Amino acid sequence: MIRSVMVINTQGKPRLAKFYEFQPVEKQQELIRSVYGVLSSRAENVSNFVDAESIFGADTRLVYKHFATLYFVFVFDSSENELAMLDLIQVFVETLDKCFKNVCELDVVLNYSKMHTVLDEIIFGGQVLETSSTEVMKAVEEISRLESASNAISLVPKSVSAWQSR
Amino acid sequence: MNPFSSGTRLRDMIRAIRACKTAAEERAVVRKECAAIRASINENDHDYRHRNLAKLMFIHMLGYPTHFGQMECLKLIASAGFPEKRIGYLGLMLLLDERQEVLMLVTNSLKQDLNHTNQYIVGLALCALGNICSAEMARDLAPEVERLLQFRDPNIRKKAALCSIRIIRKVPELAENFINPAATLLKEKHHGVLITGVQLCTDLCKVSEEALEYFRKKCTEGLVKTLKDVVNSPYAPEYDIAGIADPFLHIRLLKLLRVLGQGDADASECMNDILAQVATKTESNKNAGNAILYECVETIMSIEDSGGLRVLAINILGRFLSNRDNNIRYVALNMLMKAITVDAQAVQRHRATILECVKDSDASIRKRALELVYVLVNESNVKPLTKELIDYLEVSDEEFKGDLTAKICSIVTKFSPEKIWYIDQMLKVLSEAGNFVKDEVWHTLIVVISNASDLHGYTVRALYRAFQLSAEQESLVRVAIWCIGEYGDMLVNNVGMLDIEDPITVTESDAVDVIEVAIKHHTSDLTTKSMGLIALLKLSSRFPSCSERIKDIVVQYKGSLVLELQQRSIELNSIIAKHQNIRSTLVERMPVLDEATFIGKKAGSMQSTVSSPVGASINLPNGVAKPSAAPLVDLLDLGSDDVPAPSSSGGDLLHDLLGVDLAPASKQSGVNHSPNNNGTDVLLDLLSIGSPTQSSSSLPDMLSSSQGNKTPVSPLGLAAPSSNSIQATSSAGAAPVIDLLDGFAASTPKHENNGTAYPSVVAFESSNLRMVFNFSKQPGNPQTTVIEATFTNLSANVYSDFIFQAAVPKFLQLHLEPASSNTLPASGNGSVTQTLRVTNSQHGKKSLVMRIRIAYKMNNKDVLEEGQISKFPPGL
Structure with a gap:
């Protein structure tokens, strides 16, 4: 099972953190920091796998991919295939790319909740849910459509009432 | 409307946080936002609840406390609109966890939403449940989830399948309810649902024996057919990754087959063909293809034996090892580690490639490869492998040297075919990475050197040369000091030259130089300095010409701030100055240290699985049965720890030691070796650890009375300066030893049978x-x-x-x-x-x-x- 998904920028700021096994906030930050510590000191042309047992405990592996200013990190246990996880990061990033049209760090930061929507369509409670980015996109678009549709209805009276109260 | 609660938009807050230059500024912004959100929460503001929670989630990610927002999640979930519910569930997953009481309140909302007419709301509820479900919720909501496994929309079906995994993990008793619906999912055509269905079956097999039997009987053939279809399926762009059709489905199927085939010959037989097909037909030039091959190899290794397939699998791994992609090499090493228990011979064939991986630029690959090499070493290949590793030690990274050294030392100790080779290799390691060597390693080396009487001269000369080149390696320095102290005369007179050696001219004063340099070197620690002083004492007797100079060096430490050194200096000085008549006897060469005991002692702390430790063949102490040697040592060891030091005078000590030596000798000549050597062994520890001492200036005088008995005297003489603890050890240890020996005479067979630690x-x-x-x-x-x-x-x-x-x-x-x-x-x-x-x-x-x-x-x-x-x- 996948234990955690993190997106960290090259300065060590978390951009997305999802833990599929509960960790208290302080522990989460500590884990993010130690992962960043390991990743930032790694050379360019080395493998995408890092020994994570010292950080996450026994039977954990860590796979990461470095895109522009972001590290995409998956932490998982021995029941998952490392190489497949690497492909899953690829699926995740490709989907984001389709979603934001050439995704960059700013998209990730500002559309925090959309990131989660995408992630939740790919990984569900630590298990792989969907691996086709087309399918994921379909679901994500439908959710966005539902949101904006109901927002349009609910926002009109709200803005009107705010305007009236002035 | 409250002027604070309108606050900033989410985007503005994120911008404001991003604009912060320092952590303090960021904290200030977050504090302000949190205050506004709290105020808004207290006002029970409906309009901004949605936005507030979105902000809180961002703040949570940055690591600030957000517990005050937890109730807001529940309120949002209970509201009717889709966006509110979505943020509410998202918040639920991020801010809460299954251990919190509040979570109980959400069960009812979840139940309603699982039955909602809008399938996306059902999806949200399932997703939240899949992430935070507790055992209690699992019991309450399992029927809903089970029903959703047959939902018309595939998106809900797949989410329900994964949600079921969470439920059965929390409450394994519920597994039987899911067996039938899960089996139905295996017949799905939709890839997404099939993947999750296979995953559900795999997890069911893990928690329930019944499920495993069921799937093995009913579904193995179907799964094999599904896999066959996937392998032979035409191009499907949707699930295609880098030209390979749906690698994830391949992998999930292979994984389930592995679970079914493990320990069941029929099921394994059934899947042989398709595994062979996957192993041979999958393209291996893409990551996705390799992922499938990797999974396939693991399945082949786990299911019941089929020799041909295993050879195929290990060859795939061999190909992986020479792949240029680091990732592939990494997983191949991981898998070979597992494979070695199945087929060591096949793995041995790839030794050369694995050795290359030890030198990889990637630390994680190096580490794996080193572990693998360590397992691969045996008597026949130890020489070339060690050579490679030591050569590499010279150029390896500093941070890798520790690991590498430990492994080399362990390999050399375990498998050395002859002593001279062992000593050579250890000297190389010590000169390269002596600072990374653990204490017990050089202790062992000293014991081995002491036992190799024909190599004493060779070793001391080699150490002298090595010292000239690598004086900064602490443990090399220590071994060199010890050997020069013991065998200094052999160094100067070129005693015991071997054919392979170049002659070397060392004067007495050169030898003293070495020790002086080592003692005075600023990095030398207490142990090295103490050993140096003892060595000087020994040399003062061996090199009369340097005696005055040695005395001067020793005297310098009379004023040392370190008590240990000061004391040693004063005591040694008094031996040199006042007790000329006994000095030569006092500093005689150490008797041969007993390897069997030393190794037996080590075995207590380091569990060694290898059947041929180096000492076994070399020097068994005069026919003591080997199994009994180890408890003997344990006993002495424990004795020194547990028994409070009796305030016995030096005379008692002597008596005890002599007693130990004589009493058994008269009774049973076969055993007299071990107690004597235990004394020296303790001594070795004592020398190296530099335990606190107690002045006992009467001891040398008293010792002179025992000149007739040479062997026990010389270790004693050496021990004299730091004799407090040896008094404790040997007088406490001596008595049990004698008893013990009697005990052996009376009931040796019995003792060996029960094998316990208590003789x-x-x-x-x-x-x-x-x-x-x-x-x-x-x-x-x-x-x-x-x-x-x-x-x-x-x-x-x-x-x-x-x-x-x-x-x-x-x-x-x-x-x-x-x-x-x-x-x-x-x-x-x-x-x-x-x-x-x-x-x-x-x-x-x-x-x-x-x-x-x-x-x-x-x-x-x-x-x-x-x-x-x-x-x-x-x-x-």
């Missing part, structure tokens, strides 16, 4: 009677010792009305079983046994003591014998 003891012996104690412990109850007392009649008369009584202090409890007889036949023609149970309430702190009384009738005359037993083996 038998002759607890009491008079001219008429001997009583032997055998100890055993019941597992899991360390406090209680079962003592089997065996009484033997040494006289020519039969004893009748034999009664044994014992009394113990308050911290012990004693229970006496009835004796086997009350008549003891004459002249040892039989014995009486009686079992005692002693419970030690101060176990580990106090050892056993016992007062005994034995009454019997001999020739109708009452005889009473009494005694106190305090020499129980420690640890009871």
